[in-house]
Amino acid sequence: MLLSTRDLTKSFPGTLALDRVSFDLKAGEVHALLGENGAGKSTLIKCLTGAYRRDSGDILFEGEPVFPQSTLEAQAIGIGTVYQEVNLLPNLTVAENLTLGHQPTRFGMIRPRATQALAQEMLAGYGLDIDVRRPLESYSVAVQQIVAIARAVHLSGRVLILDEPTASLDAREVQMLFDVxxxxxxxxxxxxxxxxxxxxxxxxxxxxxILRNGRHIATHPAADVDRMQLITLMLGRELAEETAVRHRPEVTGTSADAIRFTGVGRRGRIAPFDLTVRKGEVIGMAGLLGSGRTESAEVLFGAVASDSGTVEDASGPVDLRNPRSAIAAGFAFAPEDRKTDGIIAELSVRENIILALQARQGWARPIPQAEQQRMANDYIARLDIRTPDAEKPVGLLSGGNQQKVILARWLATNPRFLILDEPTRGIDVGAHAEILRLIEDVVAQGMSILVISSELEELVAVSHRVIVVRDRQHVSELTGDDVSPDTILRAIAAPHTTLEAAE
Amino acid sequence: MTGATLLRRIAPQLLTLAAVIVLVSIYYPAFYQIVYVNDRLVGIPIDVIKRGAPVALLAIGMTLVIATRGIDLSVGAVMAICGASAAWSIDQGYGIGAALGLAGAAGLVCGLWNGVLVAFFGIQPIVATLILMVAGRGIAQLITGGTILTFDSDTFSFLGSGTLLGVPVPTVIWILTGIGFGLLVRRTALGLLVESIGVNLRASTLAGINSRVLLVAVYMGSGFCAALAGVIATADIRGADANNAGLWLELDAILAVVIGGNSLLGGRFSILASLLGAMIIQTINTGILLAGFPSEFNLVIKAVLVIVILVLQSPRIVPYLELLTTRRQRVKAPATKMEAGK
Amino acid sequence: MLERLLMASVAVFSLGAGVAGAQTIGFSQIGSESGWRAAETTVTMNEAKERGIDLRFSDAQQRQENQIAALRSFIAQGVDAILVAPVVATGWDSVLEEAAEAEIPVVLLDRMVDSSPDLYLTAVGSDLVHEGRVAGEWLVSAVNGEECRVVELQGTTGSSPAIDRKKGFEEGIAGADNIEIVRSQTGDFTRTRGKEVMESFLQAENGGADICALYAHNDDMAVGAIQAIKEAGLKPGEDILVVSIDAVPDIFQALAAGEANATVELTPNMAGPAFDALEAFFADGTMPEKFIQTESKLYTQADDPAGEYEARKDLGY
Structure with a gap:
């Protein structure tokens, strides 16, 4: 065995994060570590890389017990880690990032040429054709990931831990990473x-x-398990609806209470488009990252003001100059990047939930404490937000729970049109299913929803119709039986497709 | 905030203040003496809460600005402008009402200027307020004509050196201002909204908070506090000294906010803790004067004390201190729980 | 304005009439950073006007390069003499040499330079130590042998006026064992700090009962301290004697009100002695001393403080 743990145990005040976990990694294998958020994956990784000190149990590297006290020591032993958020220095060059800490020097001075040569050598075999003299930030996240991997492999060379490396990559970039x-x-x-x-x-x-609640549940060859079994193991319960792929008929309804966007857009971000949002309708939006789908959402919410077109509903024009006016018009928007655009990390779950409602009411009309408590506890129960209490800073919750808090924030404003940009990204399976179920619930109550997602099956499952965005244009709209992962994929991929051609 | 959590928040500041007082009283044992003569309370503690008024007032506004992840370097210069405006107004015979109105308006206009630069032009707060910090004294000098503009108005100087029921008027002003701002931010949703934009401006804007207007309002609040401080400083010496009024006080105000345990990265804030910070600084200042060291040592002693305070409050040291205290607390754990339960 | 124009034309006319003496003089002033500096500018202009001198004034706004440029321009204009209040002590050699080559005498006002004395005609200034000594000697005679505990408000720590005025005062009271400085703290030359520090002195010295006299390194601090004394319920000028230095208008008001006892003048009239020296030099080539010390005149309540206030209040202090 290359790397093993034996009865690894780690507890935090109030929780047992790892409970006698044994785990084996062979040389020459890719071993997936699975579990819901809070199952103990991160804790296990942090014990292996020396970020946490274990309470008991052993870590064996090639059969020898090791005691890494820091990530540097783990690296020296042979264990390297690459995280979702690349932890390199974006404003240094690729070469400097690769060689930082072990640059070739002469008389204590760094030798730029030798540094570049070393960097090139380190990158050989990764299929990257990049200029190592340029700043790391001038390359895509995928390239940055691979640079981070090259560095980790060079420094440690035996075990590589990839923690959510694909979360912010598109399909092509994922393939690039997988080749590596x-x-x-x-x-x-x-x-x-x-x-x-x-x-x-x-x-x-x-x-x-598979880990669950800090315990080792099962280890299987990947070929022996199917998706359904895996989810069952992760959740410890059957989840009937998760894989059920189905689509709904188009909502025809009267257009009287619809919101009609005509020719809205923003130069340089998204070409003008029309959109009619009917009551109780789920509109899916598909497209590659950077295709203009997030830009569409921003225009629809007034986060970026439209520079053309009109917006109307039954009672006349709708003002969407900025998010405030959009919220006043009953709009809501859960953005793609939860950390930078969604949560207010330091504030409590309660404060995050009431924030949008409070902002709409104005500063002079504070929501009474008791009412805040009631609302927070209500949504914590309704959305199954896993938090010890409503006063915990939201930044300490897991990604899925943060997303639920943001959903709660918007549901509290009782919107008529809710825009969800990648609502299930980076969320564990359980929360994933709950969020989809929630979408169904609120739609049943008459709310309209626009969902942007990279997971096509998910889109197909929840949407009445799907809009495909490519090259900053809305290129096609799929309805009825045309809504399937296959048709969506073709619409995304097809060059110069028109609406007709896609059908 | 319940009583228990409030107490936990300001406990480090209360302990520090107590420690500094004990330290000063070692050098000056008569520290605690307060007597009542000529209708006024007299004693070192009274001096501290009177002399600390300008920094305390500035710290109130600065706390809010820092909570938005900003900083206001201009408050010292704004003090000079407002003091000069008030003195000019008195000198011209417009009366005390006009003087106060003019000073307040000048403070608000200065705050508006800073706020617009920060919120609408996106200039970094440290640079935006640096402009007025440098230019402000020039403006004040234009108002005073380059001299110390003295005036003779017992009503106005009452604000600097008068007493109410024996308590110095500046003390009354800063305490009332502190309570006023405290109620304003905590009895309304302003406090929450300010903390929100301080933690994450973008997300707050997307949640529908009118962040630009709020930012401008916060800088105007800081300008208003500086105006009050400027009025007190001017009334105190019966003259507007454009060169020296409020000189370097912006740094003491920032220090008060930091000693108050507020993060320069914005977010959670406590005005009460900042006010305690201001009193800690003033106790140190007064203590140094009383101790009778040669004046060459003043700044060094102050710096050493500030370093000690900040190190003891730093996040890396606190766990060790808590370790020491929790051992003791374990013995009386049930009692603490009872208090928390209240 | 019209008046000034007339004055100028009179000056030009008198030049034409061939009146002896320097007629066109350049004056490079540091700036207007303090009331005293502003008064010095006003007094210099008044002195020039009285003597029928065409004064070319240049404000350097605290920058040496501005002063050097101004001096070069004076040399180019061919003025008869140059007055300069140097902003810093070093870096004057080459421009002073240029003036010497053009045979234009240079007089330094108020501050010294590090250049060779050959490069300027003379320097006019006050002696800071002497000022302190005058204040100290006044106190010795005022208390007349009685026990006296003195508190001292120093200038900005480390500045030369603070060091020299402290030293001079100590020299002034050196022979008198009855006088003792019991507390000494910096008041930064400002009113605010003067008042604040005086308050702490009063607290520390038994509410002020143990203090017999206050010595402040400048009048502004004294004015602040006088307020502190009044607020403590004591009578400044009687319960606590107040002596300070500078003789700015505000201290004369205090003297007139009996709240201050004495001030030592740092005269803003540096130009008067400078013009005198230049006149003598042009008339018969008399070389003045290399340093002309201005008088450090002592003013007390007996010296018509109200009148002195009126004479000074418009000088720009």
Whole structure:
């Protein structure tokens, strides 16, 4: 065995994060670590990399007990880690990032040429054709990930831990990354892979280990398990609806109470488009990252003011100059990047939930404390937000729970039109299903929803119709039986497709 | 905030203040003596809460600005402008009402200027307020004509050196202002909204908070506090000194906010803790004067004390201190729980 | 304005009439950073006007390069003499040499330079130590042998006026064992700090009962301290003697009200002695001393303080 843990135990005040977990990683395998948020994946990784000190149990590296006290020591032993958010220095060059801490020097001075040569050597075999003299930030996240991997492999060389490496990559970039991973597997590295994207897990992994509530549940060869079994193991319960792919008929309804966007857009961000949002309708929006789908949402919410067109509803023109006016008009928007655009990390769950409602009421009319408590506890129960209490800073919750808090914030304003940009990204399976169920609930009550998602099956499952965005234009609208992952994919991929051609 | 959580929030500041007082009283044992003569309370503690008035007032506004992840370097210069405006107004014979109105308006206009630069032009707060910090004294000098503009108005100087029921008027002003701002931010939703934009401006704007207007309002609040401080400083010496009024006080105000345990990165804030910070600084200042060291040592002693205070409050040290205290608390754990339950 | 124009034309006319003496003089002033500096400018202009001198004034706004540029321009204009209040002590050699080559005498006002004395005609200034000594000697005679505990308000720590005025005062009271400085703190030359520090002195010295006299390094601090004394319920000028330095208008008001006892003048009239020296030099080539010390005149309540206030209040202090 390359790397093993034996009865690894770690507790935090009030919780047992790891309960006698044993885990084996072979050389030359990709081993997926799976579980809901809070199952103990991160804790296990942090014990392996020395970020946490274990309470008891052993970590064996090639059979020898090791005691890493820091990520540097773990690296020296041979264990390297690459995280979702690349933890390199974006304003340094690629070469400097690769060689930082071990630059070739002469008389204490760094030798730029030798540094670049070393960097090039380190990148050889990763299929990257980039200029190592340019700043890291001038390359895409995928390239940055691969640079981080190259650095980690160079420094440690035996075990590579990839923690949610694909969360912010598009499909092509994921393939680029996987090519690198497969290559490293052939070179005999042991790779621990953590991801919420089950498709990717099945695509790349040789073995799967499932954790739940800090316990080791099962380890299987990837080929022996199917999706359904895996989810059942992760959740510890059957989840009937999760994989049920179905689409709904178009909502025809009267257009009397619809919101009609005509020719809205923003130069340089998204070409003018028309959109009619009917009561109780779920509109899906598909497209690659950077295709203009988030830009569409921003225009619809007034986060970026439209520079053309009109917006009307039954009672006349709707003012969407800025988010405030959009919210006053009954709009709501859960953005893609929860950390920077969604949560107010330091504030409590309660304060995050009441924030939009409070902002709409104005500062002079504070929501009474008792009412705040009631609302917070109500939504914590309704959305199953996992938090010890309503006063916990929201930044300390897991991604899925943060997303639920943002949903609660908007539901509290009782909107008529809710825009969800990637509502399930980076969220564990349980929360994922709950959020989809929630969408159904609120739609049943007459709310209209626009969902942007990269997970096509999810889109197909919830949407009445799907709009496809490409190259900053709305290129097609799929309705009725045309809504399937296959048709969406073709509309996204087809060059120069028109609305007719897609049908 | 319940009583228990409030107490926990300001406990470090209360302990620090107590420690500094004990330290000063070692050098000056008569520290605690307060007597009542000529209709006024006299004693070192009274001096502290009177002399600390300008920094306390500035700290109130500064706390809010810092909570939005900003900083206001101009408050010292704004003090000079407002003091000069008030003195000019008295000198011209417009009366005390006009003087106060003019000073307040000048403070608000200065705050408006800073706020617009920060909120609408997106200039970094430290740079935006630096402009007025540099230019402000020039403006004040234009108002005073380059001299110390003295005036003779017992009503106006009452604001600087008078007493109410034996308590110095500046003390009454800063305490009332502190209570006023405290109620304003905590009895309305302003406090929450300010903290929100301080933690995450973008997300707050997307949640429908009118962040620009709120930012401008916060800087105007800081300008208003500086106006009050300027009026007190001017009334105190019966003259507007454009060069020296409020000189370097912006730094003491920032220090008060930091000693008050408020993060320069914005977010959660406590005005009460900042006011305690201001009193800690003033106790140190007064203590140094009383101790009778040669004046060459003044700044060094102050710096050493500030470093000690900040190190003891730093996040890396606190866990160790808590370790020491929790051991003791374990013995009386049930009692603490009872208090928390209240 | 019209008056000034007339004056100028009279000056030009008198030049034409061939009146002896320097007629066109350049004056490079540091700036107007203090009331005293502004008064110095006003007094210099008044002195020039009285003597029928065409004064070319240049305000350097605290920058040496502005002063050097002004001096070069004076040299180019061919003025008869140059007055300069140097903003810093070093870096004057080359421009002073240029003036010497053009045979234009230079007189330094108020501050010194590090250049060779050959490069300027003379320097006019006050002696800071002497000022302190005059204040100290006044106190010795005022208390007349009785026990006296003195508190001292120093200028900005480390500045030369603070060091020299402290030293001079100590020299002035050196022979008198009955006088003792019991507390000494910096008041930064400002009213606010003067008042604040005086308050702490009063607290520390038994409510002020143990203090016999206050010595302040400038009048502004004294004015602040006088307020502190009044607020403590004591009578400044009687319960506590007040002596300070500078003789700015506000201290004369205090003297007139009996709240201050004495001030030592730092005269803003540096130009008067400078013009005198230049006149003598042009008339018969008399070389003045290299340093002309201005008088450090002592003013007390007996010296018509109200009148002195009136004479000074419009000088720009």
């Amino acid at each position: 991973v497969r290559d490293l597997r052939v070179r005999g590295l042991g790779i621990i892979f953590i991801s919420h994207f089950l498709d990717q897990v099945f695509e790349i992994s040789d073995s799967l280990t």
